[in-house]
Amino acid sequence: MRQSFGEYLRLLRRQQGLTQSELGADQFSKSYVSAVERNSIIPSHSALLHFAEKLEQAPEDFERHLQDAETKNQYFPQPVSPVQQEEDDQEIISLLDMVLKGQQKIPFSLPTQLRSSSLFSSSQGLTWQERQARLLFLNGLVLQEDGEFARARAPLEQALALATSDYHPFISNVLGNNYAREYDYISALRYHQRALTLLKEHNPANEDLLQQVAYRCGDDCRALSYHVKACLYFEEANRYLQSTSNLASAGKLYLGWGYCIYAALPQASPHRLEAEKDLSTAEIEQGFHQAVTYLSQSCSLYQISSDIVGEMHARLMQTMILIDWGYWNASVFAGILLSNEHSVGSSIPSRPLDDAYEQCRKIFLKLMERYEAKAEFPADMRQTATTALAYLIHVTAWRAMLARLNKHSSIADKERRLAVCMCEWVLCFLNDPDVAWDVIRCCAHISDNDVQDCNRSFDLAQTFEHIKDSLTDDTATLADICFAFGILAEEIALAEVDGKSSDQLKRFDLADHCFHVALTTASRIVPNQDLDASYLLRLYLRYATILEQRMHSVQNNQAIATQALLMVKKAFASFPGVFMSSLLEAIAQ
Structure with a gap:
């Protein structure tokens, strides 16, 4: 019988002489790698790509092996002993605690066998309130994983009410993400702002989570066309970026920031009164240039991280901004012509359109x-x-x-x-x-x-x-x-x-x-x-x-x-x- 994905990953890791911490590097914790190898959780696509790169394997082989394992139901194919089951459950609880504290992202899903309340039985040494909070949080994550976003909100809200205060920032962030997935950006922004405020007050050292939540606030504002406000959040998220930050995440930040700088220009903003004053021609020109520069940086970051979807998105957005830059140049030139203030030989700049081409x-x-x-x-x-x-x-x-x-x-x-x-x-x-x-x-x-x-x-x-x-x-x-x-x-x-x-x-x-x-x-x-x-x-x-x-x-x-x-x-x-x-x-x- 073919190995489970966890066994396959453990074998490759040992052949390369890597520890679980070395395999996870700065992206995934030792607990995460351990849970994958024990088949306690199912890794996400981003985790598969990371493991394949570290182990010098083709990503397609990893994806195929994982798909075959799921298809043949090879997770927990044999009954496990109570001792092993307790160890597996405790490992997942530890991983969820890291998630709740913002020390670990959620790049995994749970096998069907684990989607039950038995994971948080009284034998785990948790109080009733702690067990209920974790159980409700787990149920909310599972419902979100299945695309049941509306149904996921009730258990997540209840988990927020029962959880201790140090878990509130992350649960609030998850709730904000939930609303954003359903395009309710007003509710999403409310939860993300709450998460950001709590993090600044109680956990300012967690810069990775601060960066994620500040970016989310900016993205909510972008979706609501509050572009000036979005720029402020993106600028804040940029301050929390570290040299170890994920390149694709940085690419996404610069993509959103560049777009909002462009969209906040007076001639393009539906919230014109956001700006304290009208910008001069030189300031608008500078805004276009800055927006294109950030989009170019985003494209480079996506390119380095081999994210072709992100790279294509950044290039298309850069092209759109360059086209509108060309429109603005034409509009300015038309105004000069109508006012009869143009000099002989003056012409409309074509550089933005040449760059878009x-x-x-x-x-x-x-x-x-x-x-x-x-x-x-x-x-x-x-x-x-x-x-x-x-x-x-x-x-x-x-x-x-x-x-x-x-x-x-x-x-x-x-x-x-x-x-x-x-x-x-x-x-x-x-x-x-x-x-x-x-x-x-x-x-x-x-x-x-x-x-x-x-x-x-x-x-x-x-x-x-x-x-x-x-x-x-x-x-x-x-x-x-x-x-x-x-x-x-x-x-x-x-x-x-x-x-x-x-x-x-x-x-x-x-x-x-x-x-x-x-x-x-x-x-x-x-x-x-x-x-x-x-x-x-x-x-x-x-x-x-x-x-x-x-x-x-x-x-x-x-x-x-x-x-x-x-x-x-x-x-x-x-x-x-x-x-x-x-x-x-x-x-x-």
Whole structure:
């Protein structure tokens, strides 16, 4: 009979001459490793990766061995003696005590055989209140493990009431995590703030737990779009970071911090009154730069820790911020043009969009490096690739617009045709799995031949409808794709200055249709760990910038200019508030 995973791990550890403490290193305690080897607990994915790295084994072999053991029910295959059972129970109680004190994370689950009250019998030498607190806490953890978050709250709340005060910070943190998993960030923030306050008062030396809880407070604020407040919590969490801290955790911190610095900028925040005063142009520029710097650090940390999901997330967010930086530059330039204060030869900076373009290419290169050996494109990376494709179209269309505004007509024409080509690639990627890798390779290694091969008779409107039908279940990606198509349709319409007015109006109608689908789709997104409520606002702000550009570009066509102004007012009709009102007034003037 094949060994249990615990026996297999113990054998490999002894062959390498490592103690349990050495195997756990700074990530997992000796008690944790011991519990895994005795099959008392089931290690998490992160623990498997750590053990595989320390023992120089392939992570896939560890995962397969553990899965086989669970499938064949090899945990506790034979009855154990009362003495051994008591030792196992005492080991788990010791591990849970470390968890309750914040000295050990919860990267494990419990075998079904242990999910009972017998674990905390009176023979363990605990008082009734201590036994009940631990039992309730264990029941809450098990329910959370099974995805029963709502049912887990009652035992966790009762455990909080019965437990001694030194356990309150961690139980409060677990409750906060519970509410966050169900997107109730107001309740989550309340519990996380309580945990942070208690830790500062009673256990200030536990910097690892302080860092985790401060980060959680910041992440709750981010989800609630309280970005200025989130930055303060992330800054606090950063102070507790140590040289031994987990790299992926540090990457997550810088990802959230960088995003909130960007989202707190006045032109992007739904809580404009958070800021004590309006920022100058130089301060906003500095904010964008700082946000991109933190996202770049996050990407590097994820890369070092071999966390490709985290790295892709950081690169996509960095690209999004760079795109909005480009929008802000265009908006500032439009204001200068309208005020007639620009000097001859002045141009819109293209550096943020060039950097965004390069980030997209790096995403495709990384996907090729990691997964191209597989015949089929990995399903779990499909959304990442599609979003990167949307950003690539978005950036290329914007670069065409900047080239046109900067009087570089040949470059603008090349960028427009390349963006059209990319739209064809998206359609192929979504509807023909056999060419998915061909599309990724094209995006990673874009050449002049791609522009030359562009189908000039390509029907953008028809392609948009096909893609929209292909992404009905993925609202965020659909919103990004729709907006990218809208940008391209807008630029094609603006480029035809010598065309017929009626044809130009039709192209603007297509652009507006794409934008409206994007905004309607984004309005259905429930704020979560990846997207907060400010995502929709930023789409509206982008749309406003585009319509401002349209009004300026077609001043000689009163019909189109009037239509653009009406579209702005219609777009913001459902977005009340001081900020929206002031923006409307500025645009109307």
